[in-house]
Amino acid sequence: MPPTSCLIDDFGPVPVVRPASVEELSDRVRRAAAEKLAVYPLGGRTMLGLGLPPTRPGIGFDMTGLAEVIDYPARDMTITVQAGITVACLQTLLKTENQRLPVDVPRPAQATLGGVLAANVSGLRRHGFGTLRDYVIGISVVNDEGHSTKAGGRVVKNVAGYDLCKLYVGSLGTLGIIQQVTLKLRPLPEERALVLISCVPNQVRPLLEELHRTRTRPVGIELLNESAVGALPDMPRAPRVLAVGFEEKEATVAWQVEQLTRELSGPSSTAMDARLGAASDALWHALAELPLQDSAALSFKANVLPSAAADFFEKAAALPDGLLLQAHAGNGIVFGHAPAGLTLEPAASMLTLLHEWAATAKGNVVVTRCPTAWKATLPIWGRPREDAWLMKAVKDKLDPAHLFNPGRFLV
Secondary structure, three states: OOOOEEEEOOEEEEEEEOOOOHHHHHHHHHHHHHOOOEEEEEOOOOOOOOOOOOOOOEEEEEHHHOOOEEEOOHHHOEEEEEOOOEHHHHHHHHHOOOEEOOOOOOOOOOOEHHHHHHHOOOOOOHHHHOOHHHOEEEEEEEOOOOOEEEEEOOOOOOOOOOOOHHHHOOOOOOOOEEEEEEEEOEEOOOEEEEEEEEEOHHHHHHHHHHHHHOOOOOOEEEEEEHHHHHOOOOOOOOOEEEEEEEEEOHHHHHHHHHHHHHHOOOOOOOEEEEEEHHHHHHHHHHHHHOOOOOOOOEEEEEEOOHHHHHHHHHHHHOOOOOOEEEEEOOOOEEEEEEOOOOOHHHHHHHHHHHHHHHHHOOOEEEEEEOOHHHHHOOOOOOOOOOOHHHHHHHHHHHOOOOOEOOOOOOO
């Protein structure tokens, strides 16, 4: 049986309901609004620590009871599903038609589609395939009045009206409850491979520049420090490892692996290890899981210019806090995890430096996990945003009573 209550950042316990239909969901939202209770949407709860603590009593809405497949016209390469479906269940279904949603999600057997959309989760394949926002073509959301509102549609060529789908992706459930989604899909690749490049810190920037100029087309470029390498299975032991991923037709992948090996060969060549097909599967999975570290005292996600990713990464690696670092180096995304034992004062000092370096690189740093007590002190959502006024205006328009996830996000 699903739990009947839960804690959200030590707030609560919050009573939890599990609607079994859209009608029940709408009715319960209306009842919560009438009773002036907040509404806290819940998915697989893999990222429940993201954001600030709730600010008022309310009800948790467990969306796992809404997990039906509404429509799957496989020939059109689209699917419409309810948002409570787990990512693993969705991918298993798509695999029967040799298709997939090419977005990496940690703990896919637990994470729900609605939850990963609300948190805008993306992984190592974003370099080649983009993020979830690129695949949502239709969305249905229950608003603050309990009405189901729709944006987009069930066909890929949909140009009518505003693209509100992207507005809800990454809104952390603050604008409504996502209850149904239409996605466009991609075919499964014939072959996949990971090329592991062992190097030292001063080789990282030149290697990334080479990868930028390469004739190959990687779908992912992961940069790992020694702590991250040690946390992964069967990895070469080196101060830095670049994991370059390829997915395509079998002959194309073989050519790209051979081509990259030639391009990176030379007087200052580095050790390379290519893993093809099933031999790479465990590592693909482990790289996707790495951004969630339950044992970390604090975790952060930095978003900087891709050209500045190597410098930011090395500055973070030089901090005395012993960070585990993973970067989607081709996109400028850097994840960091501080080991257990870190206390508030050094955590604040570390974030001050990270914010300074990110600002120089036109980016920001968000704390994705830390003790709840620290959230009153630390800049959880990073430096103040210049578009905060616009985000507040959207929130006030779509949720004037601030019914959904009050206090959790920026507005």
